[in-house]
Amino acid sequence: MTSGARKNRRSIRRGRALLVAPVLAATIGGGIAMSQPASAAARPDAHRFLSAVVPCESGGNPGVVNEIGAGGLFQFLPSTWRGVGGQGLPQHASAAEQWKRAHILYAQQGTSPWYASKSCWGHKI
Structure with a gap:
């Protein structure tokens, strides 16, 4: 193999590495971001969120107890x-209180503690 051919192969490998590294980083990074709990994502305003949760969890009854x-x-x-x-x-x-x-x-x-009722409050916030 000539030195020019070896040099060309190294350039191709280096080019592949430059192309693959960002794709790999994005793939790994995306997987990590997607595996974070809902609470790690941007949080809605607390009062607005909690106002949406109340009808879903208790129907607005402060004395209710579930099963x-x-x-x-x-x-x-x-x-x-x-x-x-x-x-x-x-x-x-x-x-x-x-x-x-x-x-x-x-x-x-x-939002994690109220995730079970997300189908109710999720569209309200």
């Missing part, structure tokens, strides 16, 4: 309620 024990406007599980500083049970707290704790949870986890 698995989640209660209140935002259907807090008791452990989640305590995790954001709530006392007692969410369905026994005032609506203002439930809103306060929902804002805290939203600031911590974004």
